[in-house]
Amino acid sequence: MTRRSARSPRFDATIVLTYYLPYTSGLTEVARTVAEGLAAGGRPGAVVACRHDPDPPPRAAVEVFRAPVAARLGRGVISPGFAPLAGRIARASRVVNLHLPMLEAGLVARLAGDTPVVATHHDDVWLAGGALAPLQVKAVDASVARALRRSAAVVVNNVDHAEHSRHWPLMRGRRLLAIAPPCREREPAPAAFRETAGPxxxxxxxxxxxxxxxxxxxxxxxxxxxxxxxxxxxxxxxxxxxxxxxxxxxxxxxxxxxxxxxxxxxxxxxxxxxxxxxxxxxxxxxxxxxxxxxxxxxxxxxxxxxxxxxxxxxxxxxxxxxxxxxxxxxxxxxxxxxxxxxxxxxxxxxxxxxxxxxGTDSCLDAYDALFQEAGAVQGAPA
Missing domain, CATH: 3.40.50.2000 (Glycogen Phosphorylase B;)
Structure with a gap:
């Protein structure tokens, strides 16, 4: 009997990323939608992120764990407690979903123990320049590669983008799924920003x-x-x-x-x-x-x-x-x-x-099926 099969996981899925609400980006929107979609389906989930914003975090539909930030470096943050926190919550989950690129991805994947890892690869890290940029890119790429090697499956937004990634040789050797990110179908509204009849x-x-x-x-x-x-x-x-x-x-x-x-x-x-x-x-x-x-x-x-x-x-x-x-x-x-x-x-x-x-539904259905297969909601050992 493995350690995972001997206990009842606290979370069906834990989603790990550096920036979460109130920070807004395409990556955070994917993570938020998947996390809240699981919660709406009656499956407890968690999010682990850095406390990148000093203001009190907004109320969330899922339980959010935030690690303190010690310093900032360009687009990234330095949080010594982030990977240990993410690993601990991952070990209490049926599956852990890492959103890449992430400096700590490889360490989190290792600290997750025998919890199955599903990696969502959004993009290769890109930095605008600076003396330290090449070293930062190299460090993040190495960590992402370690996480991909430990992943039971890798999600990409589309194969067109994935084929041009620096990590394509690794991704194509894993179980690869193309899942378009969830896009909200908003209700039509008046043209509040329209000023003239021109384009x-x-x-x-x-x-x-x-x-x-x-x-x-x-x-x-x-x-x-x-x-x-x-x-x-x-x-x-x-x-x-x-x-x-x-x-x-x-x-x-x-x-x-x-x-x-x-x-x-x-x-x-x-x-x-x-x-x-x-x-x-x-x-x-x-x-x-x-x-x-x-x-x-x-x-x-x-x-x-x-x-x-x-x-x-x-x-x-x-x-x-x-x-x-x-x-x-x-x-x-x-x-x-x-x-x-x-x-x-x-x-x-x-x-x-x-x-x-x-639409959002097709994305959530695809993630749900993948998490089930990885042992997320059925509780199967990895």
Whole structure:
């Protein structure tokens, strides 16, 4: 009789990641949706994260354990207690789900003992630069590799992105599942950010270097229409590694048509999407999917995305939008104007297709089946 079969696990699944609510990113949204989906299904789950925000954490639908942060290093944090805490909670669970990249991933996977590990690989770590960046990337990559070797299964958002990962040789040797991240089907709302009858283009996400927003600003400034608007929404006060909003404001110069909305509360997001004629995802670093673009598409807003692994998938699968060469501001401007002119019928059809492909239920069903197979809800020994 193994140690796991001799006890009753406290949690059906423990989800481990560095940043959790109130921090907002595509990675945290996947983790939150899976954790809360399990809880809604009557299966107790836990989340382990770092206490990256000094403010009191918000109430959560699942039990959240947070390790203190001793220091910050670029986009990351140093938390000596994080891996031991994650390992302890993992050992009290039927399965542990590691969200990668994560500096402590390899150590957490080892400290999980005989609890089955399911790794969700979102992306390779990417740093904007600096003297220590190459060493940080090397350290994270080594840790991620150790975690992948210990994983019973590896989840990726899509194979297109995974094939271009530095970890592809390891991932393709494991049990690999492509599960599109959960995208919320929001209720239609009034166009709360609409100002004129001209075309409105927008982005929603972290105001971070890898998002390529300088190309979006440059592209928009080539569009002469005085009624056009560019709406850039997202947090720029609590971005891991630092925001680029200052540089973007400088780049916008005296163009009064460009708006920076800052962080949007969840109840304002649908109104933001409703204000757009086209959504833009101009990322310059590999992005595994782009939840915000898919959610906009689900509401009938076509997307213009960089033709790069992962982020091009929603547009290439649905045909609802345009792809452009990454970093090409002139091509981006042309694509934005083209899709902004889509007819209502095409927008309705694109929205239906996106909703059928990227809704939350299909993602949760896939994770649920995987966790069951790994021994998560049936309690089978690893």
């Amino acid at each position: 409105h283009f927008g982005f929603l996400g972290r105001i971070a270097p890898e998002k390529g927003l300088h190309h979006l600003v440059d592209a928009f400034r080539t569009i002469p229409d005085p009624e056009a608007r560019l709406l850039i929404a997202g947090d720029y006060s609590k971005v891991a590694g630092g925001s680029v909003v200052g540089a973007l404001r400088a780049r916008a110069g005296d163009d009064t048509r460009i708006r920076f909305t800052g962080f949007l509360a969840d109840d304002r997001v649908a109104g933001f999407y409703a204000s757009l004629d086209a959504f833009a995802l101009p990322s310059v670093a590999e992005e595994s999917f782009g939840i915000s673009q898919a959610e906009a598409m689900m509401l009938g807003v076509p997307s213009v995305a960089s033709d790069a692994p992962g982020m091009r998938v929603p547009v290439s699968e649905t045909g609802f939008g345009r792809l452009f060469p990454p970093g090409d501001a002139r091509a981006l401007a042309g694509a934005l104007l083209e899709v902004a002119a889509y007819a209502p019928e095409r927008r309705a059809e694109g929205g239906r297709d996106a909703r059928a492909r990227y």
